[in-house]
Amino acid sequence: xxxxxxxxxxxxxxxxxxxxxxxxxxxxxxxxxxxxxxxxxxxxxxxxxxxxxxxxxxxxxxxxxxxxxxxxxxxxxxxxxxxxxxxxxxxxxxxxxxxxxxxxxxxxxxxxxxxxxxxxxxxxxxxxxxxxxxxxxxxxxxxxxxxxxxxxxxxxxxxxxxxxxxxxxxxxxxxxxxxxxxxxxxxxxxxxxxxxxxxxxxx
Amino acid sequence: xxxxxxxxxxxxxxxxxxxxxxxxxxxxxxxxxxxxxxxxxxxxxxxxxxxxxxxxxxxxxxxxxxxxxxxxxxxxxxxxxxxxxxxxxxxxxxxxxxxxxxxxxxxxxxxxxxxxxxxxxxxxxxxxxxxxxxxxxxxxxxxxxxxxxxxxxxxxxxxxxxxxxxxxxxxxxxxxxxxxxxxxxxxxxxxxxxxxxxxxxxxxxxxxxxxxxxxxxxxxxxxxxxxxxxxxxxxxxxxxxxx
Numbered sequence: 001x002x003x004x005x006x007x008x009x010x011x012x013x014x015x016x017x018x019x020x021x022x023x024x025x026x027x028x029x030x031x032x033x034x035x036x037x038x039x040x041x042x043x044x045x046x047x048x049x050x051x052x053x054x055x056x057x058x059x060x061x062x063x064x065x066x067x068x069x070x071x072x073x074x075x076x077x078x079x080x081x082x083x084x085x086x087x088x089x090x091x092x093x094x095x096x097x098x099x100x101x102x103x104x105x106x107x108x109x110x111x112x113x114x115x116x117x118x119x120x121x122x123x124x125x126x127x128x129x130x131x132x133x134x135x136x137x138x139x140x141x142x143x144x145x146x147x148x149x150x151x152x153x154x155x156x157x158x159x160x161x162x163x164x165x166x167x168x169x170x171x172x173x174x175x176x177x178x179x180x181x182x183x184x185x186x187x188x189x190x191x192x193x194x195x196x197x198x199x200x201x202x203x
Numbered sequence: 204x205x206x207x208x209x210x211x212x213x214x215x216x217x218x219x220x221x222x223x224x225x226x227x228x229x230x231x232x233x234x235x236x237x238x239x240x241x242x243x244x245x246x247x248x249x250x251x252x253x254x255x256x257x258x259x260x261x262x263x264x265x266x267x268x269x270x271x272x273x274x275x276x277x278x279x280x281x282x283x284x285x286x287x288x289x290x291x292x293x294x295x296x297x298x299x300x301x302x303x304x305x306x307x308x309x310x311x312x313x314x315x316x317x318x319x320x321x322x323x324x325x326x327x328x329x330x331x332x333x334x335x336x337x338x339x340x341x342x343x344x345x346x347x348x349x350x351x352x353x354x355x356x357x358x359x360x361x362x363x364x365x366x367x368x369x370x371x372x373x374x375x376x377x378x379x380x381x382x383x384x385x386x387x388x389x390x391x392x393x394x395x396x397x398x399x400x401x402x403x404x405x406x407x408x409x410x411x412x413x414x415x416x417x418x419x420x421x422x423x424x425x426x427x428x429x430x431x432x433x434x435x436x437x438x439x440x441x442x443x444x445x446x
Contacts, residue, residue, distance in 0.1 A: 050316055072353070100248055111236070
């Protein structure tokens with residue numbers, strides 16, 4: 001008898017441990033900078049040179065995907081700049097041989113979740129809100145947990161996270177008026193809905 | 204066989220905990236999403252190139268003026284193939300700041316941030332030759348590149364290329380504008396030459412110092428002030444708007 005109770009109690013403890021592990025930054029891989037075939041740095045390209053996200057992630061405002069830029073995009077500059085750099089040899093080789101660079105994916109939702117960039121960008125959610133200060137990351141890491149709870153927290157109350165259309169790609173954004181006022185106005189102007197039905201994201 | 208209570212409970216804890224670590228089948232389904240690699244195709248990509256000569260619906264580029272910036276004789280066109288209004292110029296400004304300003308600078312003087320890091324310096328848009336150049340030439344440079352500058356056809360779609368050209372025309376116009384070109388109420392807002400740029404202007408992210416605001420108008424040039432934008436040839440286009 002005592003063994004049965006013991007197993008139940010410990011089973012519950014296991015369940016709690018499961019929760020702890022699933023929520024841990026270890027399981028969600030938050031803050032874990034990924035090794036990449038080329039040490040591409042957003043800190044250099046965005047932070048110090050001020051290149052807009054959309055120069056490289058061209059389709060972010062009109063499709064589901066932001067996409068990783070093709071090698072040609074790098075060559076726009078690196079055909080002239082740092083042409084002797086051995087760090088950049090894989091880029092030049094990819095351009096010569098037409099073989100893709102194999103970037104390691106950082107943000108990866110499960111396949112049963114539907115996500116769409118353009119709707120977020122159009123309704124006023126900035127890159128920074130979901131991806132953090134990319135301009136301060138030498139190697140890219142995942143900033144939020146990407147758990148369902150994280151999506152829902154915003155979907156149920158988007159107003160605190162909205163910004164004007166011309167500030168979408170700004171890093172280190174500070175609202176120029178109180179966020180309560182701005183958020184409420186943008187909710188109206190952009191006709192922002194509160195989408196928390198299951199089929200918004202599972203379809 | 205007898206399992207000790209301690210081993211049994213340890214097993215129970217671990218088996219529940221293990222659930223937290225496993226990636227289940229639904230997580231990684233056997234399907235392709237954009238840019239996902241493929242073991243099936245020799246080049247390792249899941250995306251396929253269209254067969255050469257393929258024309259997607261709605262992209263038959265018969266309209267050489269719109270798609271190539273050339274007239275029937277193959278010469279650069281002088282007038283915009285789209286109607287240019289304030290909205291187009293604002294779109295052009297946004298796209299210009301993303302794709303061109305890193306090298307050409309926000310005001311088109313050719314002193315963008317990448318140039319300061321060693322890229323070949325492009326000519327200023329405000330030199331006489333480029334002020335006289337037909338709009339078709341600018342479109343052609345974006346589409347096919349020019350010397351050290353590679354093309355931007357994959358990054359900027361045709362309608363946006365025209366918007367950028369319209370904005371470059373506005374920049375050229377603004378650079379040479381006279382105070383009398385401005386509406387009365389805007390004149391008083393022009394900072395006197397030599398005045399320091401405002402805080403907002405200083406905090407612009409791209410090339411903060413390449414901008415000489417002293418001869419830059421405080422209000423955007425009016426569409427009617429853009430050479431080639433008004434009058435004959437600026438017929439409204441029936442090209443599809445981007446969704």
